Amino acid sequence: MVRRDGEGVARLWGKGSVVTTKLTADETGGALGVTHFDAVRGERAPRHTHTREDEIFIIEGGEVHLTVGDATETVRGAGVLFLPRGIPHSYLVESETARFYVITTPGGFERFFSETGYPVRPGRTAPVGEAWSVNRTTEFAERLGLGVVWGK
Incomplete structure (x- = not known):
């Protein structure tokens, strides 16, 4: 299966990023899920821990500040990061924009983005404030x- 730029299930997310599910667990026999972020400054995930899946971040460009356990690092440009399950982590986009893939294994977590985000429509931005909150994303998870x- 091939998914090119612009293909997949796209959703408006958080601060106005577009998150596109490229491959689902259903499409990979449960092996993995692949999601692509066209992220904007300030996009972040608060500190959290996955109990079921490992994550791999493949950063294509931009500046992303990552905290894994007690270690912090800023990736400028391109880079790859492995986030094993059970280790708390967070990220913050510090550049104007950033592009990165998030691969989860086993698959299934990609549903979080496709079901929590808002449909992409011309001229529409992601709601802010109460409509987009940690409480809302926690409830979906x-x-x-x-x-x-x-x-x-």
């Missing part, structure tokens, strides 16, 4: 049974 522990 719990409803989907994703095994995410927030803030630890």
Whole structure:
């Protein structure tokens, strides 16, 4: 299966980023899920821990500040980062824009982005404030049974 730029299930996310699900667990026999971020400055994931899947970030460009456990690093340009399950982590986009893939294995976590985000429509931006909150994303993660522990 091939998914090119502009293909996949795109959703408006957080601060106004576009997150596109490229491959789902259903399409890979459960092996993995692939999501692409066209992220904007300030896009972030608060500190959280995955209990079921490992994550791989493949950063294509931009500046992304990452915290994994007690270590922090800023990737400028391109880079790859492995986030094993059970290790708390977070990220913050510090450049005007950043492009990166998030691969989760096993698959299934990609549903979080496709179901929590808002449909992409010309001229529409992601809601801010109460409409987009940590509480909202926490509720979706719990409803989907994703095994995410927030803030630890």
